[in-house]
Amino acid sequence: MTTLEQIVEAYGLEWDAFADALDDMEKEAFAALITHAKQHAYAGSKRQDPNMFESVVLSILVEHQKELMSLQGLLLPVEVKTCPRCHRTTSVEDFLKGSSEGERVGILCQNCQQALGFVHEKREKS
Numbered sequence: 001m002t003t004l005e006q007i008v009e010a011y012g013l014e015w016d017a018f019a020d021a022l023d024d025m026e027k028e029a030f031a032a033l034i035t036h037a038k039q040h041a042y043a044g045s046k047r048q049d050p051n052m053f054e055s056v057v058l059s060i061l062v063e064h065q066k067e068l069m070s071l072q073g074l075l076l077p078v079e080v081k082t083c084p085r086c087h088r089t090t091s092v093e094d095f096l097k098g099s100s101e102g103e104r105v106g107i108l109c110q111n112c113q114q115a116l117g118f119v120h121e122k123r124e125k126s
Helices: 002-015 016-020 024-037 041-045 052-073 092-098 110-125
Strands: 080-082 090-091
Touching: 002 016, 002 024, 002 041, 016 024, 024 041, 024 090, 041 052, 090 092
Parallel strands: none
Antiparallel strands: 080 090
């Protein structure tokens, strides 16, 4: 019986002419796709009446999703800041909402800035 890994290898060989027409970077990407498909051959073979091509494609997609999630984690780190007054931790973006350069940007969270602004306004009216 042919294993899914052997079928993936055969796909790679069938597509040799295609791969040969690619530039170096594309050849490297194509080889990575075949490697991705092999990484999940065991999982693909667990399906009843497996469609081998679907298993190969899904294996590649699983690896791409893992890479995408990893890259998103690197590109979108959540920056947080802790307010020295209330010790609440919020995202930097939320921290700076409503602030201006003259209001000591980023020292206090938005809630504390509003509270102190209210106190300051009350004192000015008195």
